[in-house]
Amino acid sequence: MNLIHDNKTNRFVVLFSLYIAVGGHYDFVKNIKVLAEHNAISSRDFKSAFRYLSEENLIELSNGEEEYYGSITHKGLKAVEDVFIDTNQPTYYFPAYRDMKG
16 A cells, blocks of 8 residues: 555655646646656656646646656646645545655
């Protein structure tokens, strides 16, 4: 179960970092890999999280040449904000916020 929890937590960290970087707006493109690196997410874990977030339509990939550039989607915004509705309860995508803080 720790593996599942860790994967979900890494995905949240990546998505929440993007949310913060764009100020909760989905019109801005960022280098998501750099955001993950600033949060000490390994390259392997980042690639897995990036692919998952993309396949779940929580992020939208940029059409540019850069591989890891993208923006948060409306669905991604809602997924992040759902975590904070009740920080003691897990959401569909992520563990409870209180369980991810450690």
